[in-house]
Amino acid sequence: MSVHAIDRELDRLESLWEDGLSDTYRAYLEAVAGYEPTAQPKLALAAALIEIGVRLQGLGGRAAAPPTLLMGDLCLARSSRLLADAAPQAVQVAFARAIEELSAAAAAGRAVPPTRGLLLDALEAR
Amino acid sequence: MIGKRVRFETTNATEFVDITELLRQEVLRSGLRMGRLHLQSLHTTVGLTVNENEPLLLRDFEGLLQRLAPENAGYEHDDFARRFDIALDEPVNGHAHCRQLLLAGFATVLVEDGELVLGRWQSVFAVELDGPRHRELALQLDGEFSSPAHHVGRSAPPAKRARPDGAKGARNTDLVELELARQLLVDPEPVSEPMRRLVEAGGKRLRPKLVQLTAGIGPRSEPLRAAALGAAVELLHNATLIHDDYVDESTHRRGRPTVAAAEGPERAIAVGDYYFAKATRLIAEIGNRDVTSTIAAALEAICASQIDDVALRGAFPGDHDSYLRVVRGKTAALFAAACAAGALLSEASREVVDALRRYGDLLGVAFQMADDLVDFSPSSGKPVGLDIRQRVLSLPLIYAAEDRTVGPEIRRLLEGSLGDAEVRHVAGLVTSSGALQHVRDEAQALVDAAVRELETVELDGLRPTLIGLAHSAVDRVS
Numbered sequence: 008m009s010v011h012a013i014d015r016e017l018d019r020l021e022s023l024w025e026d027g028l029s030d031t032y033r034a035y036l037e038a039v040a041g042y043e044p045t046a047q048p049k050l051a052l053a054a055a056l057i058e059i060g061v062r063l064q065g066l067g068g069r070a071a072a073p074p075t076l077l078m079g080d081l082c083l084a085r086s087s088r089l090l091a092d093a094a095p096q097a098v099q100v101a102f103a104r105a106i107e108e109l110s111a112a113a114a115a116g117r118a119v120p121p122t123r124g125l126l127l128d129a130l131e132a133r
Numbered sequence: 134m135i136g137k138r139v140r141f142e143t144t145n146a147t148e149f150v151d152i153t154e155l156l157r158q159e160v161l162r163s164g165l166r167m168g169r170l171h172l173q174s175l176h177t178t179v180g181l182t183v184n185e186n187e188p189l190l191l192r193d194f195e196g197l198l199q200r201l202a203p204e205n206a207g208y209e210h211d212d213f214a215r216r217f218d219i220a221l222d223e224p225v226n227g228h229a230h231c232r233q234l235l236l237a238g239f240a241t242v243l244v245e246d247g248e249l250v251l252g253r254w255q256s257v258f259a260v261e262l263d264g265p266r267h268r269e270l271a272l273q274l275d276g277e278f279s280s281p282a283h284h285v286g287r288s289a290p291p292a293k294r295a296r297p298d299g300a301k302g303a304r305n306t307d308l309v310e311l312e313l314a315r316q317l318l319v320d321p322e323p324v325s326e327p328m329r330r331l332v333e334a335g336g337k338r339l340r341p342k343l344v345q346l347t348a349g350i351g352p353r354s355e356p357l358r359a360a361a362l363g364a365a366v367e368l369l370h371n372a373t374l375i376h377d378d379y380v381d382e383s384t385h386r387r388g389r390p391t392v393a394a395a396e397g398p399e400r401a402i403a404v405g406d407y408y409f410a411k412a413t414r415l416i417a418e419i420g421n422r423d424v425t426s427t428i429a430a431a432l433e434a435i436c437a438s439q440i441d442d443v444a445l446r447g448a449f450p451g452d453h454d455s456y457l458r459v460v461r462g463k464t465a466a467l468f469a470a471a472c473a474a475g476a477l478l479s480e481a482s483r484e485v486v487d488a489l490r491r492y493g494d495l496l497g498v499a500f501q502m503a504d505d506l507v508d509f510s511p512s513s514g515k516p517v518g519l520d521i522r523q524r525v526l527s528l529p530l531i532y533a534a535e536d537r538t539v540g541p542e543i544r545r546l547l548e549g550s551l552g553d554a555e556v557r558h559v560a561g562l563v564t565s566s567g568a569l570q571h572v573r574d575e576a577q578a579l580v581d582a583a584v585r586e587l588e589t590v591e592l593d594g595l596r597p598t599l600i601g602l603a604h605s606a607v608d609r610v611s
Contacts (some may be wrong), residue, residue, distance in 0.1 A: 103414030
């Protein structure tokens with residue numbers, strides 16, 4: 008699958024792409040294979056952005072410094088917009104619930120469940 | 134019988150604080166079905182009254198109080214040389230005590246079927262006469278009670294209070310408050326408690342108001358869906374504030390400690406994330422793809438602008454173009470999206486949606502400019518110069534820094550560290566320049582432009598309310 012398909016979705020996130028986002032994106036490609044071809048890259052990128060975003064923020068661990076937090080926020084927001092563009096309603100809801108689960112655990116001081124597992128389940132929600 | 138205290142903060146020397154909604158929430162929480170709500174001011178310069186919440190009428194009342202007990206009439210109470218045991222911070226406020234004599238210090242409101250019994254135009258006011266200050270009222274509720282949960286579960290209680298925009302507007306406002314309360318009720322406590330504190334501390338609820346107003350414009354007007362969308366937008370807004378407060382190192386918001394200050398940045402990040410996700414879910418569950426995309430795009434603009442805002446602090450105070458770019462993302466994007474999303478929900482025409490989006494954008498920028506002006510107002514209730522201290526983009530400061538007379542001194546001061554004295558000095562220089570009036574004029578011009586956007590489309594009778602809302606965005610500092 009061409010990375011060019013998502014080039015324009017990486018505005019301001021180029022450095023993250025070089026720094027692990029591309030690998031995370033590729034890790035989700037298999038999970039989105041059952042979706043419409045045009046939706047696949049957007050959905051894989053949306054999932055990768057959430058995984059990278061909460062990691063940047065330090066969710067469930069030590070709080071990120073403000074500039075890094077803001078980059079994490081942008082990842083989550085970009086992901087939300089990609090899902091609005093390309094995901095069925097049930098998948099949008101499932102992704103949101105995954106972040107709710109992660110953040111509720113972090114707020115309660117409980118162990119945060121692995122993000123990737125939650126997001127792979129969310130992709131099955133259609 | 135239940136007894137309790139409620140606190141609120143005033144922001145002006147004289148101020149009519151509409152506490153109807155606050156009292157309604159207390160009745161709701163208590164489960165009082167049939168009985169009385171007694172309230173009593175715990176201050177000698179705060180009165181209580183029941184009257185109409187109409188902005189011009191409130192100005193009339195203020196004028197009346199001013200005429201009957203002018204501030205500078207000379208009061209024996211203010212002759213400290215003749216008084217004993219006066220506090221070091223005793224204010225000169227004889228006029229405020231005399232004005233309080235004209236009002237009651239206590240009131241009773243009947244409650245029937247769990248609702249305050251108020252006439253269509255009646256609102257309950259606490260009248261600040263010597264503000265800005267933190268204030269406190271004593272409440273007692275007595276009568277027949279049912280379980281509070283039973284009452285909260287009602288989907289659409291009849292509204293007995295009217296706002297200037299009529300009974301429909303009041304009922305819709307109640308729906309958003311109920312929806313917010315309902316959503317917070319089902320969330321885990323570690324996230325819901327900090328958010329509840331923030332939501333209950335106030336806020337203008339402008340964004341949900343815009344959603345609800347514009348959701349009444351098209352052919353498909355559904356108040357419950359509009360309230361759900363309005364509440365989600367408000368939660369989203371508050372989620373961004375929680376992260377902003379950590380980024381800006383703000384210690385207080387709406388008179389209360391920020392989540393980051395009270396519970397640490399880790400909790401603040403988690404609470405912000407939770408409500409970001411929950412709000413996007415609630416919006417997705419409404420099931421209108423255009424609405425979802427509109428709000429998602431706004432959220433992206435907010436986050437991108439926040440990054441720009443922080444980056445620009447290296448070149449503080451910045452310039453007009455940078456300011457506009459940041460403010461259009463950080464503030465105006467959600468105003469515009471709220472307007473457009475409401476209209477989309479009601480299936481208004483594309484022409485109407487676009488006009489309302491432009492209206493919201495202009496209104497949002499004007500609103501932020503007015504907010505900047507508040508930073509220089511000694512009667513705002515906030516410390517003067519907070520934006521300067523935190524090196525937050527501020528248009529009055531940008532203009533003053535470009536001023537030929539005071540600009541060089543301001544820029545010199547901003548290059549160094551900003552202690553109390555420096556902040557006061559910079560704020561004084563800004564105030565002495567023409568910058569505040571310049572910004573006020575610019576904000577007013579934007580409001581005028583926003584109003585013009587409304588002239589080109591059919592708005593089903595809502596134009597006057599939207600115009601009033603736009604003017605109120607800048608009137609708060611005029």
